[in-house]
Amino acid sequence: MNEQPKIAVLGGGSWATAIVKMLTENLDTVGWYMRSAQAIEHIKKNNHNPKYLRSAEIDATKLDLSKDINRTVAKYDILIFAIPSAFLTSELEKLNKSLKDKIIFSAIKGIVPETGLIIGEHFNKEYNIPFENIGVITGPCHAEEVAMERLSYLTIACKDEQKAKQIGKALKSWYIKTKISDDIIGTEYAAMLKNIYAVAAGIAHGLGYGDNFQSVLMSNAIREMKRFIKKVHKMKRNINNSAYLGDLLVTGYSVFSRNRQFGNMIGKGYTVKSAQMEMSMIAEGYYATKSAFKMKQENGAKTPIIDAVYNVLYADKDAKKEFKKLTNKLD
Numbered sequence: 001m002n003e004q005p006k007i008a009v010l011g012g013g014s015w016a017t018a019i020v021k022m023l024t025e026n027l028d029t030v031g032w033y034m035r036s037a038q039a040i041e042h043i044k045k046n047n048h049n050p051k052y053l054r055s056a057e058i059d060a061t062k063l064d065l066s067k068d069i070n071r072t073v074a075k076y077d078i079l080i081f082a083i084p085s086a087f088l089t090s091e092l093e094k095l096n097k098s099l100k101d102k103i104i105f106s107a108i109k110g111i112v113p114e115t116g117l118i119i120g121e122h123f124n125k126e127y128n129i130p131f132e133n134i135g136v137i138t139g140p141c142h143a144e145e146v147a148m149e150r151l152s153y154l155t156i157a158c159k160d161e162q163k164a165k166q167i168g169k170a171l172k173s174w175y176i177k178t179k180i181s182d183d184i185i186g187t188e189y190a191a192m193l194k195n196i197y198a199v200a201a202g203i204a205h206g207l208g209y210g211d212n213f214q215s216v217l218m219s220n221a222i223r224e225m226k227r228f229i230k231k232v233h234k235m236k237r238n239i240n241n242s243a244y245l246g247d248l249l250v251t252g253y254s255v256f257s258r259n260r261q262f263g264n265m266i267g268k269g270y271t272v273k274s275a276q277m278e279m280s281m282i283a284e285g286y287y288a289t290k291s292a293f294k295m296k297q298e299n300g301a302k303t304p305i306i307d308a309v310y311n312v313l314y315a316d317k318d319a320k321k322e323f324k325k326l327t328n329k330l331d
Contacts (some may be wrong), residue, residue, distance in 0.1 A: 002124035004028065005166055005219045008064075008072045010091070011082035012036060013282075015107055017053040018143035019082055020049050024062045025173040031064045033072040040065045054148035066067045070097045070182050072324035078103045078167070080137065081119065084282040085110030088119070099127050104136040105135040105158075105167055109191040110284035130323055135167060136184055138191045140246035141176075142256040145213070149175045157181040157188070180261045181243060185233040188245045191226060193306075195285030197221040198251040203319055205260070206267020218252050218303070228292070231299040259285035266312060268321055289313055304329040 008031025009020050016034070023030045034040060042050040043138055047060045066072050073079060073095045083091050085108050106119035115122055116160060121132045135158035145152055154171055156178055158164035168178035180233035200221070201214055202293050209217075225248065226239040265275040280290070293310040296303045308326040311317040 003279055005078050005080045005170060006076045007080065007167075007170060008033060009107075010069065010205045011028075011107075012039060012049070012052065013082065013084065014052040014143040016082035017049045017056055017058070018141075018146040019080055019107055019137070019171070020063070021053075021056050021058050021146060022171045022173065023287055024059050025176075026063075026170050028062060029064055030092065031072050031076045033066055033069050035067060038165075039069050040067060049237055051163055053143055054145045055077060057132055064229075064316050069094050071104070072104070073097045079185070080106065080155055080167075082103045082106055082107040083093055083239050084108070085112055085119065086282060087286060090260065098196075099123070099129060102129070103133045103135070103163060104129055105137055105156075106188065107137040108254055109138070109195055111192055112236075113291070114289050116294065118185070118192060119190050120184055120188055131184065132157070133163075133234075134162075134184065135190070136188045137167070138187050138243050138247060139173070140242055142250060142254055144172055144256045146176070148212035151175050152179070153246070154178045154180050155187060155241075157184045157243070159184060169175065175273040177243075183233075183235065183237050183243075186229050186235065186237050187243045189229045189232060191247060192288045193225050193228060193292060194221075194248040194251045195259045195283070196306055196309055197225070197248060198257050198268075199263035199283070199285040199289065199313075200305050201252040202257075202263020202265070203267040203309070204259035204263075206264040206269075206324060207323055209323070214252070216330050218249060221252070222248055224301075224305055228296065228299075228301045228303060231301045232295065242327065259283045263309075272313055285309075286313060300331045 008018050012034030046058050064210050108119045123129045138155050141152040141159045156164045156168045164180040172178040185254045221244050289309050292306050308322045310324050312319045
């Protein structure tokens with residue numbers, strides 16, 4: 001791999017914008033695919049995304065912007081996907097260029113609805129990309145704090161340590177610290193599950209539960225996460241590391257958490273549809289809940305928090321009653 005890697009980001013949302021900002025700190029050229037031609041022209045003239053993360057200043061002279069996904073895929077060797085999981089399949093259907101020999105890093109914290117797979121597994125099984133060429137970029141890190149250049153931490157996971165190190169080097173700066181991991185499956189499942197637990201935290205807040213309950217909810221959530229991940233991918237890992245526990249805490253507690261915001265609206269009485277319409281960003285936890293619930297039925301993991309969120313979001317159960325039952329299952 002070259003010292004100056006050819007890296008492109010695919011996606012036009014907040015997290016994609018944050019990753020582009022991080023990359024431009026270190027690289028001379030960063031490819032950036034997004035669907036909106038209007039947004040592309042705005043970024044070229046004004047050095048910021050007009051719709052997402054507007055406060056993030058980005059050096060447009062370093063950007064190779066395109067609304068053609070095939071052009072970006074053909075031109076760049078390392079592709080960082082930051083497209084919401086609900087739209088990944090429809091975007092990939094546009095491809096007529098091969099992903100063979102490309103290095104894929106997922107910054108998507110969800111499950112592909114059509115296949116029920118986390119992103120790495122999806123690219124492996126559907127596009128025959130070896131796990132050595134697949135990686136994960138995870139937190140704890142909110143896009144909004146990247147925009148403000150507040151100290152943040154990233155975990156880069158890949159079976160190939162050198163590829164993980166190279167991406168870590170491309171992303172780190174005076175306000176971004178990076179570490180690497182070989183737990184590509186576990187970190188990606190953790191990134192998916194923490195969004196569900198953030199929805200639960202939001203529902204609890206909307207229902208009027210206080211900090212005392214939230215602390216119990218989060219301590220039970222990390223243990224539930226450990227049980228779930230152990231069922232799907234057993235290996236030695238420290239669930240208290242920042243890629244797991246840290247990412248869970250920041251997503252469960254932060255005012256920037258869209259999943260917590262979504263859950264809070266549900267707890268206050270919004271329907272799922274009305275909450276989704278009011279939010280300008282995708283709450284990945286909504287889609288992840290359905291897939292995680294199906295998976296836990298198959299693998300037998302004990303998941304009372306996931307069950308409660310599923311019942312509220314998909315089984316039309318009353319949130320107040322479901323969470324009252326949940327309080328008796330936590331310790």
